[in-house]
Amino acid sequence: MIQPFVNAPADGIAIRARGIRKIYTGAGGKAPKQALDDVDLDIPVGAVFGLLGPNGAGKSTFINIMAGTVIKSAGSIGIWGTDIDDNPRQARANIGIVPQELNIDAYFTPRQQLEFQAGLFGVRPAERRSDEILEMVGLSDQAHSYARRLSGGMRRRLLVAKAMVHSPPILVLDEPTAGVDVALRQRLWDNIRALNEAGVTIVLTTHYLEEAEALCDRIAILNHGRLITNQPKAQLMAGARAKELRMTLAGGPPAQMPAALAALGAQAVEGGVLVRYDPAKTGAAEIITIMAAAGLEIGDVTTVEPDLEDVFLEMTGGMA
Ligand SMILES: Nc1ncnc2c1ncn2[C@@H]1O[C@H](COP(=O)(O)OP(=O)(O)O)[C@@H](O)[C@H]1O
Ligand SMILES: [Mg+2]
CATH class of the missing domain: 3.40.50.300 (P-loop containing nucleotide triphosphate hydrolases)
Structure with missing residues (x-):
């Protein structure tokens, strides 16, 4: 040894x-x-x-x-x-x-x-x-x-x-x-x-x-x-980048973003809503509950987790 x-x-x-x-x-x-x-x-x-x-x-x-x-x-x-x-x-x-x-x-x-x-x-x-x-x-x-x-x-x-x-x-x-x-x-x-x-x-x-x-x-x-x-x-x-939760909605993006979602920084995107959230503070389940409470009907849900590649690209300006 x-x-x-x-x-x-x-x-x-x-x-x-x-x-x-x-x-x-x-x-x-x-x-x-x-x-x-x-x-x-x-x-x-x-x-x-x-x-x-x-x-x-x-x-x-x-x-x-x-x-x-x-x-x-x-x-x-x-x-x-x-x-x-x-x-x-x-x-x-x-x-x-x-x-x-x-x-x-x-x-x-x-x-x-x-x-x-x-x-x-x-x-x-x-x-x-x-x-x-x-x-x-x-x-x-x-x-x-x-x-x-x-x-x-x-x-x-x-x-x-x-x-x-x-x-x-x-x-x-x-x-x-x-x-x-x-x-x-x-x-x-x-x-x-x-x-x-x-x-x-x-x-x-x-x-x-x-x-x-x-x-x-x-x-x-x-x-x-x-x-x-x-x-x-x-x-x-x-610390790199928040997770992303992307949800398609049956009725497309809401005309008016519900206040509870707006408070999380939700954005209207094509076909639905995108939320970037800090997983240390908010959970995906909580976001989905807020959506349901606002009467929005969710279709697909996708999440994106940052990996080292994202961190690296972000910091070096895309030269991986
Ligand atoms: N002997 C050398 N003479 C002149 N320039 C060099 C020499 N060795 C490396 N460089 C230059 O210094 C920079 C850093 O190179 P290097 O330390 O090999 O980078 P890395 O290992 O991260 O790819 C590069 O721009 C490279 O072209
Ligand atoms: Mg080298």
Whole structure:
């Protein structure tokens, strides 16, 4: 088993980013590009944290700054209590990063790659956990196969395994299931959940909204390099948009909206009435009772619940 992390930062913050800015200087006469603009972000210890945003929002830039492969233009980041500028070596030891690209070495076996990666991180042979990690990501049967024989989903799991060799308390996955089929996606989700249950703080970027909805307990959204929200998932979904109740009426929309319905903000629409309501305050049954009391004869009733996609579209202006 993964060890529980006893040295967690006292403030409960696994990653603390302040004022992060990144400007890619335009090479070859291209205009400079601001990829991140003053991002402040706290990621709590133990979270499964989702960083969402449309393509080009700056997600990979943020992750690559943490990985040390992109140099930030301004700001500071602490990783498990270590500032990446003060002590880059320790900061790198505190985090495992699964990059977006499937860059694996085709000519070595998964087991060889894990041993090599452990060596890079200075993990002594006696402390290596290659077989245990391969088992965890479901690659025991492929431990000694050449990596070029692995399917896309297996390669992704090998990258997760490589990120875990030094037992980091934080695992970051950049678009972990992009291009992975549904069955393998489920398997990866199971791996991620199991790691989190073992105490690993998880950060993932995704543009699959159902992935964030299924896995994450806290969600931040980046758009054009700016952080536009950062909330517990439940709060984000609940505060997003009211439910909608749409009722067709035998007599069409009422000429005069009954006062009790008008008070709920009901609108006349083609063929009937639409009510947007806050499910914390009003129930659909109550609305239907008011309709009946006003003598309106209801035909069809449809309800629409907001999902993460609605929230996302609303906040990013339609760029899912
Ligand atoms: N090496 C680079 N040089 C110049 N611009 C870049 C570079 N990498 C990313 N960008 C630009 O920065 C923005 C953010 O990119 P990225 O962080 O990859 O977004 P995401 O991962 O959210 O899709 C995009 O406009 C992208 O074109
Ligand atoms: Mg990306």
